[in-house]
Amino acid sequence: MRLTLKRRLRCSFCKKSDSEVGKLIAGPGVHICDTCVGACNRLLDAMPASFSGWDSMSDAELLAALKPAESTVEAVRSVLQAQIEALRKRGVTWAEIGQALGISRQAAWERFS
Numbered sequence: 001m002r003l004t005l006k007r008r009l010r011c012s013f014c015k016k017s018d019s020e021v022g023k024l025i026a027g028p029g030v031h032i033c034d035t036c037v038g039a040c041n042r043l044l045d046a047m048p049a050s051f052s053g054w055d056s057m058s059d060a061e062l063l064a065a066l067k068p069a070e071s072t073v074e075a076v077r078s079v080l081q082a083q084i085e086a087l088r089k090r091g092v093t094w095a096e097i098g099q100a101l102g103i104s105r106q107a108a109w110e111r112f113s
């Protein structure tokens with residue numbers, strides 16, 4: 001295998017590097033690994049084909065959907081966190097980040113620092 005100095009690609013959701021995951025799909029500024037695609041698919045599978053509201057789902061269906069939903073929330077949250085860390089590294093202020101999110105500087109700092 002040829003060694004390169006290219007920066008390692010990482011899954012934007014779970015932060016694992018391309019050497020730690022089976023497959024990594026690269027998108028514009030974002031990458032997703034096979035494990036995270038699987039988590040998304042499980043969430044989609046847990047949702048009824050024609051969604052007619054949470055009330056139409058049984059207790060068992062809703063309970064089965066909790067874990068995949070939580071994994072997806074965690075994955076999406078890590079993307080947001082990574083974006084904010086990239087902005088902070090560039091010296092973008094908490095006030096600017098808060099403004100972009102429609103929250104106060106203080107709220108942005110409390111949520112993401």
Ligand SMILES: [Zn+2]
Pocket residue numbers: 011012013014015016032033034035036
């Ligand atoms: Zn991943």
